[in-house]
Amino acid sequence: MTVETQTREKTRVFITGNCEGLNELGDALGRHSELELVGHADHVRDGAGALTGGHLQAVLHATRSSALPADEIAAIREYTQAPIVLLASGEASALLEEALDADVADVLLLPQLTENVVFAIRKASHAGRRSKDGRVRGNGRVITVFSPKGGTGKTVTATNLSASFAKYAGKKTLLLDLDLQFGDAAIMLGIEPEKTIQDLVTAPGELDPEKLAGYTTRHSTGLDILPAPIRPEDAELVTEAKLVRLMEVAKESYEVIVVDTSPFFHGPMLATLDQTDDLLLVCGLEVPTIKNVRLSLQTLQLLSFPTERVKVILNRANSNVGMKKGEVEAALESKVRFEVPSDRVVPLAVNRSNPAVLSDPKSDFGRAVREMAKTLLPAAAANGKRRFLGKNGS
Numbered sequence: 001m002t003v004e005t006q007t008r009e010k011t012r013v014f015i016t017g018n019c020e021g022l023n024e025l026g027d028a029l030g031r032h033s034e035l036e037l038v039g040h041a042d043h044v045r046d047g048a049g050a051l052t053g054g055h056l057q058a059v060l061h062a063t064r065s066s067a068l069p070a071d072e073i074a075a076i077r078e079y080t081q082a083p084i085v086l087l088a089s090g091e092a093s094a095l096l097e098e099a100l101d102a103d104v105a106d107v108l109l110l111p112q113l114t115e116n117v118v119f120a121i122r123k124a125s126h127a128g129r130r131s132k133d134g135r136v137r138g139n140g141r142v143i144t145v146f147s148p149k150g151g152t153g154k155t156v157t158a159t160n161l162s163a164s165f166a167k168y169a170g171k172k173t174l175l176l177d178l179d180l181q182f183g184d185a186a187i188m189l190g191i192e193p194e195k196t197i198q199d200l201v202t203a204p205g206e207l208d209p210e211k212l213a214g215y216t217t218r219h220s221t222g223l224d225i226l227p228a229p230i231r232p233e234d235a236e237l238v239t240e241a242k243l244v245r246l247m248e249v250a251k252e253s254y255e256v257i258v259v260d261t262s263p264f265f266h267g268p269m270l271a272t273l274d275q276t277d278d279l280l281l282v283c284g285l286e287v288p289t290i291k292n293v294r295l296s297l298q299t300l301q302l303l304s305f306p307t308e309r310v311k312v313i314l315n316r317a318n319s320n321v322g323m324k325k326g327e328v329e330a331a332l333e334s335k336v337r338f339e340v341p342s343d344r345v346v347p348l349a350v351n352r353s354n355p356a357v358l359s360d361p362k363s364d365f366g367r368a369v370r371e372m373a374k375t376l377l378p379a380a381a382a383n384g385k386r387r388f389l390g391k392n393g394s
C-alpha cells in the first residue's frame with residue numbers, strides 16, 4: 001500500500017448495468033489507486049447487498065439505452081442515496097437531455113480517458129456530501145451497536161457509551177433506539193419519554209434539525225435520546241426511507257449518534273448500516289453467540305460492509321466459563337477490539353435506571369467503557385472547546 005492510499009481513504013464505487021466499453025473501463029478503474037471497486041452487477045437487483053451495505057460514495061450505472069434508464073435509477077435509489085454517474089455509449093442525445101432533470105450526478109459517453117471518469121466520480125462523491133436542499137451534510141459520527149444474539153449487552157453498551165460521550169467528552173450526543181419492538185434504552189437511562197421515534201416519523205412535514213429537536217428527550221448528562229415506539233406493533237411505521245432521512249438530519253445536529261439495535265439484519269438495520277462509521281459487534285463467551293457473531297461477520301462481508309469499520313466487543317470478557325479471548329478470535333477469524341468485564345455494578349445500575357458509567361465511573365466496567373469511548377472518539381477530534389486551549393492547556 002502506498003503512503004498516498006493510506007492517508008486518503010479510497011472512493012468506494014459500485015458498477016451496475018452494462019454498455020459498450022464498460023469491461024475495459026472497469027478493469028482500469030479496478031487498478032486505479034484512488035478507487036475501491038466494490039463490485040459489478042449487470043442487474044441492479046443482483047447488487048442489492050453491496051448497494052445497501054457497501055458504504056458507497058458513488059454508483060456507476062452503465063446503460064445501452066439511448067433514453068434515460070429511469071426504472072434502473074429508481075431501483076438503485078431503493079438501496080442507496082449515493083450519487084449516480086451514468087455511463088452510455090453511442091447515440092445518447094435524448095439521454096443527455098433527460099438526465100438534466102434526473103437524480104444523476106453526471107453522464108459520461110464512452111470511451112473516456114480513465115482519469116476523466118475518476119474525476120467525475122470524485123466530483124460526484126464530493127457533491128454527494130450535500131443533501132438535496134443544498135446544505136452540507138452533517139458529519140456526526142454514527143456508532144451502531146449490534147449483536148445477532150439477545151441479551152449480549154447491546155443496550156448496556158449503547159447507553160453507557162452514549163452517556164460517556166455526553167458527560168466525559170462533552171460531545172453533543174444522540175442515542176437512537178432502533179430496537180423498534182422492544183427497545184429499552186430509555187428505561188435503562190431512567191427516562192420517561194413523552195415522544196418516541198414513532199411520533200417523529202408519523203408527524204406531518206419534512207424532517208429538519210429543528211423538528212428533530214422537538215422529539216428528543218434530554219438526560220441529565222446532556223445526552224439526547226430518541227426512544228423506540230412504546231407498542232411493538234408500531235415498529236413497522238418506522239420505514240427505511242424515514243430512517244435514511246432521520247440519520248441524515250441527526251448527522252447535521254449531533255457530533256455522535258449511538259444506535260442501539262435488535263438482533264436482526266432487517267430493513268431498518270440495513271438502512272442504518274449504510275450510514276454507520278463504527279459497527280460495534282457485541283460478542284460473549286458462549287458458543288452459540290460466537291457462532292452467530294461469526295455468521296454476522298460473513299453477512300457483513302456479503303453486504304460489502306467495509307471490514308475496517310467492524311469492531312468486536314467481548315462483553316463479560318473476564319467470566320470464568322472455560323473459554324478465552326484467543327479462542328473467540330480464532331473462531332471469529334477477527335480480532336477483539338474491546339474487552340468489557342462482567343461487573344456486579346451493571347445489573348445494579350440497570351435496576352436503578354442509571355448507567356454504571358455514571359454511578360460507578362471507577363468500577364472495572366466504568367473504566368472499560370470510558371476507555372472505549374476515548375478510543376472511538378479521540379478528544380482532539382471535533383471538540384470545539386478544547387481546540388482553543390493555550391499551549392499549557394490553560
Ligand SMILES: Nc1ncnc2c1ncn2[C@@H]1O[C@H](COP(=O)(O)OP(=O)(O)OP(=O)(O)O)[C@@H](O)[C@H]1O
Nearest residue numbers: 150151152153154155156316341342343346347350
Ligand atoms: N458487562 C456486564 N456485566 C454484568 N452484567 C451485564 C454486562 N453486560 C450486560 N449485563 C447484563 O445483561 C443484561 C442484558 O443486557 P442488555 O439488555 O444490554 O442486552 P441486549 O443485547 O440489549 O439484549 P436484547 O437483545 O434483549 O435487547 C443486562 O440487564 C445486564 O444486567
Ligand SMILES: [Mg+2]
Nearest residue numbers: 154155179184
Ligand atoms: Mg437491548
